[in-house]
Amino acid sequence: MIRVVVADDEPMVCAHLRTILGSADDVRVVDEALDGAAAVEAVIRHRPDVVLLDLRMPGVDGLTALGRIARLAHRPAVVVLTTFDADEYVLRALRAGAAGFLLKSTRPEDLIGLVRVAADGHTVLSPQATQRLVSAASREEAGRDRARRLLGELTPREVEVLTCLGEGLSNAGIGSRLSLTEATVKGHVSRLLVKLDCANRTQAGLLAREAGLAAG
Known part of the structure; x- marks a missing residue:
């Protein structure tokens, strides 16, 4: 329930x-x-x-x-x-x-x-609403610079996973694209949230878009 x-x-x-x-x-x-x-x-x-x-x-x-x-x-x-x-x-x-x-x-x-x-x-x-919100976020220079600095702390694989989060993919979708098991994806996402100091995957996805990893 x-x-x-x-x-x-x-x-x-x-x-x-x-x-x-x-x-x-x-x-x-x-x-x-x-x-x-x-x-x-x-x-x-x-x-x-x-x-x-x-x-x-x-x-x-x-x-x-x-x-x-x-x-x-x-x-x-x-x-x-x-x-x-x-x-x-x-x-x-x-x-x-x-x-x-x-x-x-x-x-x-x-x-x-x-x-x-x-x-x-x-x-x-919704994808349309996300695009409008990200467009507003991308105008904020400080937020964009912070997002790019945080990317420097990630491994190449974590950057790939973060890009997928920015595109709104589920764990299953990320696994399919990157040829990973869902359990492995969950592990990557958990570590990403800690490294990026994000409360959830929504924040991480927004950060990915601010950094230019995913199209708006």
């Missing part, structure tokens, strides 16, 4: 998401929160697998809540909810450790599948 916490300052949005997710046999909304502070408390109380987190909330906003959740021993996959996919807050959230984002206009029939993707540890981003 995939346990989900929904955090949005609009009760109607929470109710809508609960209704959609409740139609799946393997997904259960364990709590709702109307601000960031309540979202953090819900995560501590319920230890969910996935948090759907609105970025713009009164009081403690989504970015602040995301930072607090990232410091917890049990860290769920946090997928931010947004109206505009090119919002600067989305890019900041991805860099802060979010596993991806969902537009509030996401079709109900797609939502359940995307929550499952997040629960499995994969990135929740």
Whole structure:
């Protein structure tokens, strides 16, 4: 069972998401929160697998809540909810450790599948939205320089794996491209996250794109 916490300052949005997710046999909304502070408390109380987190909330906003959740021993996959996919807050959230984002206009029939993707540890981003976000990120010279410096600490094989992450490939896809077993790929990804000081593969993939390893 995939346990989900929904955090949005609009009760109607929470109710809508609960209704959609409740139609799946393997997904259960364990709590709702109307601000960031309540979202953090819900995560501590319920230890969910996935948090759907609105970025713009009164009081403690989504970015602040995301930072607090990232410091917890049990860290769920946090997928931010947004109206505009090119919002600067989305890019900041991805860099802060979010596993991806969902537009509030996401079709109900797609939502359940995307929550499952997040629960499995994969990135929740559309290719079109990723391109727009990366275009914004690539304009930030400091971030690009930092990404390139970090590449100097990697082995050639790790650079290949990082490039695949930047293209959004799964572990199976990386293994197929590089002729590696999934277990070997998992090992490379784990070491990459430590070397690059990334919270998850989403951050690593974004870094790869900033460094120019993967096309936007």
